[in-house]
Amino acid sequence: MTYWLLKSEPATYGIDDLAAAPDGTDAWDGVRNHQARNFLRAMRVGDRAFFYHSNCRRPAVVGIVEVVREAYPDPTAFDPASPYHDPRADPRRPRWFAVDVRLVERLPRPVTLAELRAEPALEGLLILRRGNRLSVTPVAPAHWAHILAMARRPAP
Template sequence: MAYWLFKSEPDTFGIDDLKARPEQTEPWDGVRNYQARNMLRDQMQVGDLGFFYHSNVKQPGIVGLLEVVSPGYPDPTAFDPNSPYHDPKSTPEKPRWYLVDVRYRRHLRRPIGLAELKRHAEGALAGFPLVRRSNRLSIMPVTPEHWDFILALEERARDQD
């Protein structure tokens, strides 16, 4: 099993949207970065777990957990000229973009904000892509050690940090 972090803007698609979907499952579509595409297509496996991260908000952070429930497959929004994610160079015969289906697991007991995560950037979260400068990937791998540390943070009261 591998671990991941999935970023999304809650105004576009947040964790509550995922929870409200039929079977609490949704395709993670619209990824238009080749490095993230390669992770979706080549590395993610059914059963992998991920953090759901709300970005581009006043207090960005990890808000919940999700599970990968399909292998990577071509993102149909790339073929749809009415989609904001349309890519005329991507065809069903030669797809350029991929997605996986994800399923809601649970909300965290409390959000774990980016500021809190950054406080551990020189220690337990050293090397964690999210706390590096200029990391704008919408999907990134999470090591098992980082996964366990972040879940342990969930149990801490906010005022302890």
């Protein structure tokens, strides 16, 4: 079992959108970076991931999702109407993949990026690395537990 962190811009697709989907389940698609794609393909049913809001007023970890379907060819890559359409995508040799995730819970409170940065215990968390832009990253079990503990404490 591996823990992950999934990044999304709330203006495009936020935790409210996932909550509004049937069964709180939806495709995590549109990933167009090879390294992130490789992480997506390593996700297994039952793995859990933090839902992280990026590129917004208060970037923060806001919830927990569970992988309910492992990687399959990303349909948006083949859809000319999709903003994620890849003209070079070949259905016989898929390059891009999606997984399905289900919303497990919202955190008791959002844990902001500023808080994460202030925690020495989170040294090495990939999202905190300078210049990191990957939308899918693994999270060490100790980091996972630490962030959960932060979410249960009052906001600083």
